[in-house]
Amino acid sequence: MTADVLLSARDAGKAFMHQGQPRWACRGVSFDLYPGEVLAVVGESGSGKSTLLRLLAARLACDQGSVHYDLRAESERDAAGLTDLAMLSEARLRWLARTDWGFVEQHARDGLRMAVSGGANVGERLMALGARHYGKLRGEALSWMQRVELDTGRIDDLPATYSGGMQQRLQIARNLVTHPRLVFMDEPTTGLDVSVQARLLDLLRELVDDLQLAAVVVTHDLAVARLLAQRMLVMKDGLVVEQGLTDRVLDDPQHPYTQLLVSSVLTP
Numbered sequence: 001m002t003a004d005v006l007l008s009a010r011d012a013g014k015a016f017m018h019q020g021q022p023r024w025a026c027r028g029v030s031f032d033l034y035p036g037e038v039l040a041v042v043g044e045s046g047s048g049k050s051t052l053l054r055l056l057a058a059r060l061a062c063d064q065g066s067v068h069y070d071l072r073a074e075s076e077r078d079a080a081g082l083t084d085l086a087m088l089s090e091a092r093l094r095w096l097a098r099t100d101w102g103f104v105e106q107h108a109r110d111g112l113r114m115a116v117s118g119g120a121n122v123g124e125r126l127m128a129l130g131a132r133h134y135g136k137l138r139g140e141a142l143s144w145m146q147r148v149e150l151d152t153g154r155i156d157d158l159p160a161t162y163s164g165g166m167q168q169r170l171q172i173a174r175n176l177v178t179h180p181r182l183v184f185m186d187e188p189t190t191g192l193d194v195s196v197q198a199r200l201l202d203l204l205r206e207l208v209d210d211l212q213l214a215a216v217v218v219t220h221d222l223a224v225a226r227l228l229a230q231r232m233l234v235m236k237d238g239l240v241v242e243q244g245l246t247d248r249v250l251d252d253p254q255h256p257y258t259q260l261l262v263s264s265v266l267t268p
C-alpha cells in the first residue's frame, strides 16, 4: 500500500448462508483506489458486484480479508492514514458515510428521504456537519439543484412528485453537497430512459471531473464503465477475473469471460 491510496481492498470477501452452508458472494478481491480515480465494477447479474460495493462502503463486514480507508483528511485530529474499516465504531462509520463518502443507490428512493422536500434532502447532510443557518442551507440546496440541472422552483416539492431522472439528480446532489472524497454508485443510471441516462451520465462525468471525486461504480453496462471509469474490475461468480485500465480491458480483453462480455455488446 502506498501513502497516496484512498481506499484499499485486500483479499476482501463475503459469504452468505445458503441452504445451511456458507456461499461466497465475492471473495479474494484486492485493489487500490487513488484520490480522484473512478473504478468500475462490471459483471453479469449475481456476480457479486453489489456485495463488493457494500463491503467497500462498510455496509457489510468482510468475512475474509479487509478494506482500508485513508482517514487523514477526514478530520484535523486524525492522522491515522489507512485504517481498517473493521476497526471503526458504528458511530464513526456513520459519520464517514454522511460526510466523506456518498452512496448513490440504483433506486433513488432508497437514497432519498421521501417524506421531506427536495431542498431538505440536500440540506440534511450539511446539517449533519453542524450547519443550522436556514438561509445558507436553502442557498446551498438551490445552488446544488442548479448544478444537477433540477428546476429550483421544485425545491419545496416532495421527491415523490419528481420523475425518476429528477429523483436520481436529487440523490446525486444530496450526496455531493458535503464534498465527499469518495462516492459509491450502484447502477446509477439503470432503469432510466435511454435519453435520460445519457444526460445523467454526462452530468456525472462532469461532476466527477470538477470535484476530483474518487468513485466506485457498479454497472452491468460496459458503456457506463467506458464513459466514467479510468480502471475497471470484471467479476464472475464472485471472483475478479480481470482488472486494468478501462480502455485496455475493453479494447483488448484477456479473460474469456471479458471477451464474451465485450463481444456480446458489439454483436447486434
Ligand SMILES: Nc1ncnc2c1ncn2[C@@H]1O[C@H](COP(=O)(O)OP(=O)(O)OP(=O)(O)O)[C@@H](O)[C@H]1O
Residues within 6 Å of the ligand: 016, 017, 024, 025, 026, 043, 044, 045, 046, 047, 048, 049, 050, 051, 052, 220
Ligand atoms: N443478503 C443476502 N443473503 C443471501 N445471499 C445474498 C445476499 N445478497 C447477495 N446474495 C447472493 O450473493 C450473490 C451475489 O449477489 P450480488 O447482488 O452481489 O450480485 P450482483 O452482481 O450485484 O447482481 P445484480 O446485478 O443482479 O444486483 C448472489 O448469489 C446473491 O444471491
